[in-house]
Amino acid sequence: MAETTSVPRLGRAPSRRRTKAAGTRGLATIAILIAALCLLPIVAVSLAAVTGGTDSVAHLWSTVLPRYTLTTIALVAIVATGTFTIGVGTAWLVTMTRFPGVRVLEIVLVLPLAFPAYVLAYAYTFVLDHPGIVQATLRQVTGWGPRDYWFPEVRSLGGAAAMFILVLYPYVYLLARAAFLQQSSGALLAARTLGDSAWAAFWRVSLPMARPAIAGGVLLTVMETIADFGTVAYFGVQTFATGIYTSWFSFADRAGAAQLALCLLAFALILAMAERAQRGEARFHHAGKRSMRLPPTPLKGWRAAAATTFCTVPVLLGFALPVVILVSMGVGSGQDLFGRRYQAFLQNSLTLATIAAVLTLCAAIVIGFYQRQLPGRLSAGAAYVARLGYAVPGGVIAVGLVVPFAAFDNGLDAWMRATFDVSTGLLVTGSIWLLIAAYMVRFLAAALGAYEGGQSTVHANMDAAARSLGQTPLGTLRRVHLPILTPSLLTALLIVFVDVMKELPATLIMRPFNYDTLAVQAYRLASDERLEGAAVPSLVIVAVGLLPVILICRQVGRRQS
Structure with missing residues (x-):
């Protein structure tokens, strides 16, 4: 019986090791791809x-x-x-x-x-x-x-x-x-x-x-x-x-x-x-x-x-x-915040901010967890490159992403025309996803900082206990880290959400045709010297910006008490 019971155990151990290795390789691959995207605008x-x-x-x-x-x-x-x-x-x-x-x-x-x-x-x-x-x-x-x-x-x-x-x-x-x-x-x-x-x-x-x-x-x-x-x-x-x-x-x-x-x-x-x-x-x-x-x-x-x-x-x-x-400007401006046009501006802003905040938070989790699981030069380099976005202005990121992807779209379109007599147009350039990628590059440092601040409170013994219970790295992340880090994750999500709502230069350069946000509408009205009208979208942006500020105020008051 001892020989028959030892066979399954010997067979399961390599499987667990292969699963863990595959999960770690997948985590490293995604983290390096995110770092490469952050480095792309600079290059x-x-x-x-x-x-x-x-x-x-x-x-x-x-x-x-x-x-x-x-x-x-x-x-x-x-x-x-x-x-x-x-x-x-x-x-x-x-x-x-x-x-x-x-x-x-x-x-x-x-x-x-x-x-x-x-x-x-x-x-x-x-x-x-x-x-x-x-x-x-x-x-x-x-x-x-x-x-x-x-x-x-x-x-x-x-x-x-x-x-x-x-x-x-x-x-x-x-x-x-x-x-x-x-x-x-x-x-x-x-x-x-x-x-x-x-x-x-x-x-x-x-x-x-x-x-x-x-x-x-x-x-x-x-x-x-x-x-x-x-x-x-x-x-x-x-x-x-x-x-x-x-x-x-x-x-x-x-x-x-x-x-x-x-x-x-x-x-x-x-x-x-x-x-x-x-x-x-x-x-x-x-x-x-x-x-x-x-x-x-x-x-x-x-x-x-x-x-x-x-x-x-x-x-x-x-x-x-x-x-x-x-408020005094907006009252007599004649701008209908609840009209169809402003509802489109608000919907576009919320859509961009929500998607960008979620994807940026996921990227921060991948980078931060990769650095924790596999500390070394490669993971430290990926985290360092991911933080470069805070030092890169939005206009630079916009130019750095539009130039290579426009070349890719033009090259693909030329090849498709020559080969199949079909025009693909601009698949990536001018799309919402390239704009969201610019947001992620720009604000990943803020999300990563909030995530790493919370991750520092998770003791290494918790990871060791999870591994001893047979958890894979992803299982440890899902069952141990994320529940503990919920406050830090929500803070990071909210910070990126509001930053995207306020962002202007990258949005002006990269937004899809006829896809305006509240920030773009406020800038356009102000450029036309219609300041009363610009007050309405500006007030909405400020109201949304108050959310993380209120959170910060609560933390300041709690720390003082």
């Missing part, structure tokens, strides 16, 4: 730029490239300075001090994150432009004519920078606040004992210790700035993003668009590598436990009033006032 843009010829490069250099470069650098410098000042200042005040309204302000400071910068631009242009209520009231009260006074021009480089600062400072605020909360009292007390004032201790101790987190937040704001198209295009600010779109559509210069995209990509990657290099060199260790954090300092008198004002103004200008303006 395609580089090849298209190199093969575009020197004539186009010379023309760009002699005409627009210096202006695009200087304007982009100036915009980045202003936005980085503004978001650093507001984000770090508000984070320090709500973390290290106590003043009237701090409990509310530490939560609502995140709310401007719900606004796309181009929506904020529409709202403030409606109020501050020459026909707007502010200047009209000024002329009515003073009796001045249009040339009798000076008023700041909202449609300018400074105006665009102000829009970016107001909606992007929460990135720096969240990361800086988390870094300040983790700092212990030991170093700060030592600095105060040695004679430093509170501000001196902040500059010499707290700020350097939080530098890696703050630099990461500022990098995010810079990446969003150089990737934006709607705001700079509406304000007439000539950056690389507007140059790519103009070359692609207005001049039909594919080589010029690819070369501008390569310049923008190089700029973004240099910034990302610089931030990673300085973060890698920073080594700060907290002296003491987190429970020994320095008690907040109560502020009184003018200091309390100044702190309350400093923390309130960004919320008023970045959220409360724009909401009031958009």
Whole structure:
């Protein structure tokens, strides 16, 4: 009997090993294909730029490239300075001090994150432009004519920078606040004992210790700035993003668009590598436990009033006032949000956002689980390439995907015509699936970060226990990891969903014919100077953007409590 019972066992073990090996190979294959798709836009843009010829490069250099470069650098410098000042200042005040309204302000400071910068631009242009209520009231009260006074021009480089600062400072605020909360009292007390004032201790101790987190937040704001198209295009600010779109559509210069995209990509990657290099060199260790954090300092008198004002103004200008303006604009716009046309815009936006969010989350799960199951250079490289999307602007991804797939479609169509006298047309280019692929490449880093954050809470012993019970890698993922990671997965899904709803440059370039979204409709109406009409789709985008912001606010409040 011993011999007869041992035969099935010996026969089943190789089968289980073959099943596990096949599942692991399949997981690795899918992960590498996803990484290849993320790398394709970078490679395609580089090849298209190199093969575009020197004539186009010379023309760009002699005409627009210096202006695009200087304007982009100036915009980045202003936005980085503004978001650093507001984000770090508000984070320090709500973390290290106590003043009237701090409990509310530490939560609502995140709310401007719900606004796309181009929506904020529409709202403030409606109020501050020459026909707007502010200047009209000024002329009515003073009796001045249009040339009798000076008023700041909202449609300018400074105006665009102000829009970016107001909606992007929460990135720096969240990361800086988390870094300040983790700092212990030991170093700060030592600095105060040695004679430093509170501000001196902040500059010499707290700020350097939080530098890696703050630099990461500022990098995010810079990446969003150089990737934006709607705001700079509406304000007439000539950056690389507007140059790519103009070359692609207005001049039909594919080589010029690819070369501008390569310049923008190089700029973004240099910034990302610089931030990673300085973060890698920073080594700060907290002296003491987190429970020994320095008690907040109560502020009184003018200091309390100044702190309350400093923390309130960004919320008023970045959220409360724009909401009031958009609502007042939308009421008398004549746009029927429940009409058939707007229902189509809403349906298109929801369809793209839902499909892209689900596929992006699945790609993040594959990449993250592959790296956990088979740690090594190949899996680490796949995860690194998958994260490159956050550093690649949407316009660059659009050009990088359209160029190779358009060549594929044209080549296939030519071969089918020559062989079977049948035209296949454009099978991939201009389809919804190529646009969704662009979304996945652009936002995979956000989903992967949320998934890996949750995956770090799953102990390795759970994987070992699942294997000892005969579970395959996919069985372990389905029965162990996914139930535990449900909150992180929902967060990642929601973040990608809202990012797709707000995305504009890739959608403008790659959307199928007559397939417009709410973002495209808002941009089109604003471009035609129909700002009241643009308020209606903009309000819907903001309402959807509030979902993850509310989730973040709840987490901030829970962490503080």
